Amino acid sequence: MAKDGHASFLTTRLEPFINWGQRHAMWPLPFGTSCCGIEMMATLCSDYDMARFGSEAIRFSPRQADLIICAGIVNSKMSPILKTVYDQMSEPKWVMSFGACASSGGVFPVYSVTQGIDNIIPVDIYIPGCPPSPDAVLYGLLELRERIKRGETHSQRRIRENQPAPMEYSSITRGGAPQP
Numbered sequence: 001m002a003k004d005g006h007a008s009f010l011t012t013r014l015e016p017f018i019n020w021g022q023r024h025a026m027w028p029l030p031f032g033t034s035c036c037g038i039e040m041m042a043t044l045c046s047d048y049d050m051a052r053f054g055s056e057a058i059r060f061s062p063r064q065a066d067l068i069i070c071a072g073i074v075n076s077k078m079s080p081i082l083k084t085v086y087d088q089m090s091e092p093k094w095v096m097s098f099g100a101c102a103s104s105g106g107v108f109p110v111y112s113v114t115q116g117i118d119n120i121i122p123v124d125i126y127i128p129g130c131p132p133s134p135d136a137v138l139y140g141l142l143e144l145r146e147r148i149k150r151g152e153t154h155s156q157r158r159i160r161e162n163q164p165a166p167m168e169y170s171s172i173t174r175g176g177a178p179q180p
Contacts, residue, residue: 015151022066022092023148024054026141029065029089031082034072036099036131043134053141062088067144068121071098071131073106074114086121092155094148096140097123100130122154 032040044050044058059065062085074082086093097117100106103126105115117123124147127140147153151160 016149019149019151019156023145025057026053026055026067026094026144027057027059027065028055028067028069028096029059029062029085030069030071031085032069032071032098033074033078034101036071036101039131039134040069040071040098040137043137048134048138050138050141053138053145055141062086063090065089066092067094067096069096069098070102070117073101073108074117074120075112076114077112079114079120082117083120091159092153094125094144094153094155095121095123096125096127096144098127098137098140099132100128103128106130124153124155 030037030040032038042048044056050056055067062068066089068086068089070082086095095117097103101108101113102117103123105113107130109115114120125140125144127136129136132140144153148156151157
């Protein structure tokens, strides 16, 4: 209420308001496996300060994060683990592929290296480079924020179309029942 007694209020649609909150408070989960992880850490330091964009709350639990930053090589033994971590994240969730190895297998065209994490989980932003500079990471983060604003991420499309999350890998529990 204003000082003169007149009530002031704001009207908006709910979906753009929710998107505004989500894009200004992303909580990333770092999945750094090699040299790209060092560049990811440099992005969080004071020289580049990822906190300016609301992403300073690094979470190491998938249940508390909504952005997974996959930085580095993902080999075939790590693929099911990455899928499990992705499945444990709550909706909406976003994925950033960081560097040449995560995006396309990099300089390792061998059977044991996954040739791009988009074979395992849906990727929203690709950041090229070997390793990418912190400036490129911040640009990718800003581009992801714009896609969230426009509703163009994989997670937002899936929620809008009311489709279940894709299940490419399924892990088996001790009882033999498949788990998502």
